[in-house]
Amino acid sequence: MLTRDEEFLLNSARAAAANAYCPYSKFAVGAACESEIGIVSGCNIENASYGLTVCAERVALFNARSRGASRITRLAVSCITVRPDAAINQRMCCGACRQVMVELMQPNAIVIIDGAGVFTLRDLLPAPFWLQSSEINGE
Numbered sequence: 626m627l628t629r630d631e632e633f634l635l636n637s638a639r640a641a642a643a644n645a646y647c648p649y650s651k652f653a654v655g656a657a658c659e660s661e662i663g664i665v666s667g668c669n670i671e672n673a674s675y676g677l678t679v680c681a682e683r684v685a686l687f688n689a690r691s692r693g694a695s696r697i698t699r700l701a702v703s704c705i706t707v708r709p710d711a712a713i714n715q716r717m718c719c720g721a722c723r724q725v726m727v728e729l730m731q732p733n734a735i736v737i738i739d740g741a742g743v744f745t746l747r748d749l750l751p752a753p754f755w756l757q758s759s760e761i762n763g764e
Contacts (some may be wrong), residue, residue, distance in 0.1 A: 627737065631701070634659055637735050638701040641666035641681065649673070653706045656685035660694035682722035686729050697730045703739035716741045718749065727753040 627635065634657050642655030645668040657666040667684025682702055689697055707715055716738055720728070723746075726736065732747040 627743070630659075631699070631735075631743065632746045634664060634699055635703060635739055637664050637666050638681075638685075638703040638737075638739065639705055641685070642703055642705040644668045645681065646670045647706075649675070649678075650705050653709055653743070654681040654702065654704045656681040656700060656702045658685045658689050658694075658697050658701075659699040662689065662690050662692055662694045664695065665689040665692060665723040668763055678716065680719060680722050683725050686725055687698045690729055697734065699735040699737065700730065703721070707740070709740075713741045719752075723750040726750070726752060727755065728730040749756055 636655035638655040640655065642653045645653035645655065647653050647669055649671050654669040655666060657664050663697055665685055665688045667688050668680050669679065669681040670684065671678045682700065686697065702718060704716060726746050727750055730746050732745065734746045736744045736746055736749055738744065
């Protein structure tokens with residue numbers, strides 16, 4: 626059972642999915658994240674060159690960060706065109722989005738996936754790729 630705040634966030638994700646540009650996959654996905662600056666949403670934007678497609682989760686997270694969010698605490702994701710009886714794997718976030726979540730959210734951040742459940746980020750990606758700045762800068 627979702628809390629009132631989680632339901633509101635999920636409804637924001639559903640509303641964002643209505644703006645998806647998905648002529649190829651027909652998967653209209655929306656995402657909404659909650660941070661200290663409020664709720665920021667995004668939708669998937671596809672491209673004929675599939676590698677240039679961007680998922681809703683990343684659009685929402687990048688939008689929030691670009692608007693000044695530094696503490697994203699929750700993310701909700703909804704695919705409004707998936708069949709009601711679709712398997713859970715057709716609802717889950719892809720690996721690239723999970724990795725971006727690790728970069729911009731804390732391990733205990735909540736991820737609400739419509740029709741799949743409520744997870745912590747650690748549940749979704751228990752062993753992420755991670756670099757410390759000292760490893761990059763040779764310090």
